[in-house]
Amino acid sequence: MVLSLLSLCASEVVRDHSSSPCWLSFVPMELFRPLLEASLSGCRPLAVGELVQRWPERTLRVRRKPAPNRLCIQALLLAVVRGLLDPRCALQMLDLCGLQGNEGGTGDPMGGWSLTVALCTMVVQARSGAQRAQRERKRCSDLEREQDVKRERAGNHTGDEEVAGSDTCGEEELIPGVRRRMEVERKREPTSTGSGSKQEVKDSEVLVHVRADLFVNARSWERVRGALTTSGPLNLQCRYLRVEEISVSSIKTLLGLLPQQGLLGLDVRYSNIGVAGLAELLPLLSSFPALSSLRLHYCNLDLRREQPDQGEALKELSEGLKQLQELRRLSLTALRLPGQLRVLLSSLPQPLEILELPYLSLSPADLSYLSCSHHTPTLQQLDLSENRLDEDTLSSIRRLLSQASGSLLHLSLSGCGLTDNLLGLLLPSLGCCRALRSLALALNPLSIAGLMQLVRTAVRMPSLRQLLYPNPLEDYQPGLPELPSSAQLLDWPLDDAADINFTSSQINRALKESGRSDLLLTCDLLNYDKDLVD
Incomplete structure (x- = not known):
């Protein structure tokens, strides 16, 4: 990825945290976003905290990719709470949707469960902080009122002594004490335009709406429920809810x-x-x-x-x-x-756009209905993995692919028991899917000959960007059944003595001869991600 000049300059600015007092007060609001992005990508949690605490815009959306470091996310959440009492912070909407990464992944991203717990803790802490601030304001107010009363009483006492010494009434002497009380009361009252300082906001008033995807299980259930039922300066909203x-x-x-x-x-x-x-x-x-x-x-x-x-x-x-x-x-x-x-x-x-039906024990009647349903022409993603396909269902699958050929972007037929013969009958229909961008056919019992037939079809599909192919049967250790199941192919070890490099060289040669440098061919089932082509 080629970084812009603005991104490079922002990275240099946030690199040295000791210099932040020199520039932070003079940064125009247009530069806050690139500086924050540089801080997140460069893992500068101190800079993240300082920028978010005085965020000048009403909305802050954090980019999903690359997933920010755990420390940066924690610094961001802490800064949001501190910003509630910072008059320089204009934040009203924090959008963290899609932010969670894979727990324990590269760069130590924050997973969905950890992010949910951190968000709920932030909401509860903000409520407690607002209550403490309100109690402190009340205490200070009571002290000021007590001092005013003492000052007024002292004035009255002085006036009484003067009256005792002369026949003149000294009402003018009470005016300074009354004026002082009026000024204090006026400061306590919120302005009519609602522009009072954040310190005067009630603990139940919402200042920032936080929108995120929540991941709830038995361990986090009570904490999530507490955050959702807490009224305070932070309001937690959910876009996608995942429960386990x-x-x-x-x-x-x-x-x-x-x-x-x-x-x-x-x-x-x-x-x-x-x-x-x-x-x-x-x-x-x-x-x-x-x-x-x-x-x-x-x-x-x-x-x-x-x-x-x-x-x-x-x-x-x-x-x-x-x-x-x-x-x-x-x-x-x-x-x-x-x-x-x-x-x-x-x-x-x-009609549906995404339909995923893995391990569903689909019957021939199910596939026959699906091939003619009102959903098929609009499908963009279809997953039929681990549903056994045979000659009885082949006509339904071909009709389905024909109906969805103009819209289908992602297709998975992994573990469907496709042999060389069945796949050969299906390849013409696959080749007609002109919009298809990713195709997964892992854990199907194909020989090297069937695999190469698949590769030759794939390179002729101009829209295809990713193909997940199965290891050919010749690459496994001896002892496999004639028609192994997907579970057997997954567990059976590959043969170290087999010439696996021969399979790879044949695939690479076919790919090179076709000139398809934009097509990724892989047999890595664990790291396959269809979203990489989007």
């Missing part, structure tokens, strides 16, 4: 505490909510008019076996989904709903 391993009742409580206008997405993971619990949550979600994303991962929704009132529960799910007018993303991972896709998707009023 908490009960349906706790999720319902959280939803009841969030402003209805701000929530865009709900992500529920590893929570034993079941079909009945989901049926309870969906009506609550309809009260959030902007909700566009619903993600359910490993939530114990299993309809493979007949259960009492199963039909009624499905009907309730369908009715609940029907109320989500703005839903554009639906992710269902390992919910075990074979044959029920039509019931779920047909009730959605608007």
Whole structure:
């Protein structure tokens, strides 16, 4: 990345913290943002704190990439609290959405859970600080009033002595004490324009709205609930809510505490909510008019076996989904709903743009419905990983790809059991996806011949920027079954004696001959990220 001259100069300015008193008071407001960005990227927490404490604009949005260092984020949050009592700070909206990085990643970024806990602590501390400041103001006010009373009494005593010595009434002597009291009272009253100093703000008045993505689990649940129910100078708002391993009742409580206008997405993971619990949550979600994303991962929704009132529960799910007018993303991972896709998707009023259905045990009837549904022509991202594909479902997949060829940007068919023969029949349909930017086909049992057929198709797709391909069967140690599953391919060791470099050289040669320097081919499943091409 080529840095601009302004960025380079800003980096030099914030490099030496000892010089900050010399320039900080004279910086125009237009330069605060590049200086803050340089401080964050250069990991200068002291400079971050000083800039944020006197932030001259009403809004501060922190860039997501690269993820700032943990120390810088902590310094920023502390500076926001200090800025509440700093008349130079004009901050009214702090936007930290999308800021959390991978916990323990390069550069020590702050993960989602840690950031949520830090935000909640900041909200509670700001409330306590405002209460202490208010008590201190009251104490000072009482002291001033007591001194004024003493001064007035002293004046009255002097006047009485003068009256005793003469027949003249000394009312003029009371005027200085009364005027002083009037001036003190006038200082205590807030101005009519609301431009009083921040020290005079009540502890329940909101000064800064803080907007972020919240990650809540059993360990942070009480702290998050406390922050959301705290009235004070900082108001915590949520854009995307992610919950893990908490009960349906706790999720319902959280939803009841969030402003209805701000929530865009709900992500529920590893929570034993079941079909009945989901049926309870969906009506609550309809009260959030902007909700566009619903993600359910490993939530114990299993309809493979007949259960009492199963039909009624499905009907309730369908009715609940029907109320989500703005839903554009639906992710269902390992919910075990074979044959029920039509019931779920047909009730959605608007076509989806992102549909993720990994480990869903999709049946041929599910795939047949999906290929003809009203969602298919608008899909930009589709994940069918770990759903077994065979000759019975191949025609549905080809029809689906044909319907979505103009809109589909990201496709994942990893672990779908695609052999050389099945993939060969599917490649013409894949080649017609003219908008496709990333394609994931890891953990499929392909030989070197099938893999090279895939690579030759990929290099002819001009929009494709990233291909996640599987290790060919020849690269594994002996002993694999004839048609290994994705789990076996994931666990089986590669053969050190095999000529893996031969596979890489063939792929690189095909890539070089095509002239596609813009196409990334990788078999690194753990570090694959489709968002890199956006």
